[in-house]
Amino acid sequence: MVHNSKISDFISTDNIIVGMNAVSREDAIKQLSNILQKNGVVNDAVAFNQDVLAREKQSTTGIGNNIAIPHGKSASVTIPSFIFAKNNSLLEWDSLDGSQVDIIFLMAIQEKDERNEHLEMLANISSRLMDDQFVENIKKENDPQRLLKIFTKN
């Protein structure tokens, strides 16, 4: 593993939402943007929400396997981070494999690129989404504490 910053230093169960009740992709992104503001990751949820939707318009972030990774590179981001959510129902997301989505990683990235451990964490999680075992583990698990353990295990 190339990126091995300690993810446990940056995330807590505040970054994990299980049992979200979003009714659409737009609703999910809006709800999660608000949580990111509450968590102090973004200082303007509305602006962040718009930047994420603009990215969605470029090409889908539904990477298949019921997973989507919407992300916003936005001036409203104060610290690079993410929010992980499991939705109670499947949502339409124009996914690469046509699957609907109930697992959402919303990533918040600053406009100015600066190499740091938070970006390494996001890159690390992104690579692990290609690992079948990792995906199976996060699909099976619904306890935020145990999900946190899965994310922080390197």
Added chain:
Amino acid sequence: MTKIVGVTACIAGIAHTYMAKANLEKFARKEGIKIHVESQGSMGIENKLSQEEIDEADLVIFAVDTSVTDRDRFSKKEVLEVGTNQVIKDGKKVINDASEMIEDIKNN
């Protein structure tokens, strides 16, 4: 042993760059192909390819949604260029396509 070098890059430089890198490595490994992938993301160039590795490679794969930094390094090479989403959607197919291209190059 077949050798491939790759470059991955996406617009935001955070998610797709690294997913595409992971999938190229995963499916190349399954086919017994030696691969080295350079990522050009928001953290800059990582796992930078040496000119020697590039020169020795049977094929170059660009999995990019944006331009490749220092593309000159690859000017003498055959390149398979795809978008990051193609690799994320079906990494097996991209590696299979690469293998076919390598066969064609060898037979010509």
